[in-house]
Amino acid sequence: MSETRPEFGGIQAERQIERLLFDYAFHLDMNHPEELSGLFVEDCEVSYAPNFGAQGIAAYRETLNGIGSYFQATSHHVSNIAIDFVSDGEAVVRSVLLAWHRYRRERPDGWLWGQYHDIVVKIDGRWKFKRRELRTTATQDFHVKTAHPIGRAE
Amino acid sequence: MSETRPEFGGIQAERQIERLLFDYAFHLDMNHPEELSGLFVEDCEVSYAPNFGAQGIAAYRETLNGIGSYFQATSHHVSNIAIDFVSDGEAVVRSVLLAWHRYRRERPDGWLWGQYHDIVVKIDGRWKFKRRELRTTATQDFHVKTAHPIGRAE
Amino acid sequence: MSETRPEFGGIQAERQIERLLFDYAFHLDMNHPEELSGLFVEDCEVSYAPNFGAQGIAAYRETLNGIGSYFQATSHHVSNIAIDFVSDGEAVVRSVLLAWHRYRRERPDGWLWGQYHDIVVKIDGRWKFKRRELRTTATQDFHVKTAHPIGRAE
Numbered sequence: 383m384s385e386t387r388p389e390f391g392g393i394q395a396e397r398q399i400e401r402l403l404f405d406y407a408f409h410l411d412m413n414h415p416e417e418l419s420g421l422f423v424e425d426c427e428v429s430y431a432p433n434f435g436a437q438g439i440a441a442y443r444e445t446l447n448g449i450g451s452y453f454q455a456t457s458h459h460v461s462n463i464a465i466d467f468v469s470d471g472e473a474v475v476r477s478v479l480l481a482w483h484r485y486r487r488e489r490p491d492g493w494l495w496g497q498y499h500d501i502v503v504k505i506d507g508r509w510k511f512k513r514r515e516l517r518t519t520a521t522q523d524f525h526v527k528t529a530h531p532i533g534r535a536e
Numbered sequence: 537m538s539e540t541r542p543e544f545g546g547i548q549a550e551r552q553i554e555r556l557l558f559d560y561a562f563h564l565d566m567n568h569p570e571e572l573s574g575l576f577v578e579d580c581e582v583s584y585a586p587n588f589g590a591q592g593i594a595a596y597r598e599t600l601n602g603i604g605s606y607f608q609a610t611s612h613h614v615s616n617i618a619i620d621f622v623s624d625g626e627a628v629v630r631s632v633l634l635a636w637h638r639y640r641r642e643r644p645d646g647w648l649w650g651q652y653h654d655i656v657v658k659i660d661g662r663w664k665f666k667r668r669e670l671r672t673t674a675t676q677d678f679h680v681k682t683a684h685p686i687g688r689a690e
Numbered sequence: 691m692s693e694t695r696p697e698f699g700g701i702q703a704e705r706q707i708e709r710l711l712f713d714y715a716f717h718l719d720m721n722h723p724e725e726l727s728g729l730f731v732e733d734c735e736v737s738y739a740p741n742f743g744a745q746g747i748a749a750y751r752e753t754l755n756g757i758g759s760y761f762q763a764t765s766h767h768v769s770n771i772a773i774d775f776v777s778d779g780e781a782v783v784r785s786v787l788l789a790w791h792r793y794r795r796e797r798p799d800g801w802l803w804g805q806y807h808d809i810v811v812k813i814d815g816r817w818k819f820k821r822r823e824l825r826t827t828a829t830q831d832f833h834v835k836t837a838h839p840i841g842r843a844e
Contacts, residue, residue, distance in 0.1 A: 393547055393701055404770040407786065411827060413843040450844060455828040457803035459788050461615045461769045462558040478561065480613050480634065480788065482803055484828050491830070495611035495636055519565060520609040520638050522645070535567040536604060547701055615769045616712040632715065634767050634788065649765035649790055673719060674763040674792050676799070689721040690758060 390467035395509070399502055400463055402509050403477060407458035415446035423505060427513045431528040452525075455484040460498070471504040472512075479516070485525070492524040497532055544621035549663070553627060553656050554617055556663045561612035569600035577659060581667045585682040609638040614652070625658040626666075633670070639679070646678040651686055698775035706817050707781060707810050708771055714819070715766035723754035731813060735821045739836040760833075763792040768806070779812040780820075787824070793833070800832040805840055
């Protein structure tokens with residue numbers, strides 16, 4: 383809720399954090415693994431699903447290897463960005479993702495509806511991902527069969 | 537048009553109003569009826585379609601009862617947010633919605649493309665919905681068969 | 691990258707530029723050709739695909755003629771907006787588009803996933819499109835068969 387948001391950060395920081403999320407999506411869709419890994423801190427933690435993620439930037443770089451050969455095209459649409467600052471240099475970020483994938487193999491396009499839950503930190507004047515977790519609302523014809531649930535109430 | 541926007545409100549208020557829209561989408565997808573109704577003023581008016589809506593917070597709470605049992609999952613993607621302040625404490629807000637629904641019953645996933653047209657007000661330092669109207673651009677396999685049209689010119 | 695962004699423009703200008711993108715999408719979905727052309731400068735350049743675009747506002751107006759008769763409905767969802775100022779009066783803008791189309795003819799709905807790459811300029815206190823280029827990530831059942839590629843790395 384906005385009234386409980388601490389007065390850290392400010393709007394300039396929020397814009398820079400939004401830009402971080404958009405640059406991630408852009409470089410993912412462009413198949414730019416170098417630029418992608420540059421958006422994460424050295425000791426980052428990435429979790430796309432149980433047993434699918436990385437601890438540390440070296441491990442994360444390895445997960446990016448398959449993008450070029452596996453997908454013919456992807457499109458990541460990020461909206462509903464909610465930023466809560468923990469301090470001037472750290473924020474918790476929630477966003478909504480619509481991710482569409484066209485495979486190189488002959489198979490139907492894969493859809494994922496989900497949420498990103500991130501911890502971002504400011505290092506040397508620049509915001510980066512410290513932790514990125516994808517929670518999956520639902521999928522259709524998607525190649526990854528495990529997922530972190532969003533925790534929808536019954 | 538931006539040049540006609542009155543100088544009420546300011547960017548901090550715009551961010552808080554955007555957050556209101558995002559919290560609504562989040563709590564809807566999470567099936568949090570209590571948190572949802574907390575985003576509306578007591579004498580709110582909600583209209584999702586002709587004969588489908590609510591006058592006042594008590595009536596609105598009733599419309600939220602079926603979310604948990606009817607949908608297995610939903611994903612609400614809100615973008616294109618245009619805010620026009622009427623005063624420092626009131627704004628007219630237009631946004632675009634892509635809403636996707638997976639039902640508990642065996643039936644195809646339902647899509648809705650539409651626009652939210654909101655009136656939001658600042659009460660006790662916090663922005664809330666005073667009026668929320670959904671206008672429907674189009675649907676596919678959707679369970680609601682009536683709609684407010686967006687008024688597309690012929 | 692955010693740290694290399696020049697300190698031109700400011701957040702108020704960014705909001706006005708976002709509003710320009712949202713007003714374009716709104717008036718396109720509403721079939722408002724007059725309002726659409728008002729968002730472009732006189733000597734604008736628009737390129738939706740090779741051999742599909744316009745040089746100058748008069749030619750652009752002609753491209754808008756078919757919207758009303760060709761589509762029953764469209765929905766343009768714009769997100770991931772990245773703004774880089776070149777000066778206080780000019781910016782380069784990248785955004786992501788999910789565009790959905792229902793045709794008047796009996797044919798499947800058309801989808802386009804893409805990127806807008808814009809040059810926007812401030813004229814008489816108001817931001818307008820100087821150049822708008824659509825790059826296409828992928829399509830499904832879409833009526834336009836040529837496209838500018840996004841340039842995804844192999």
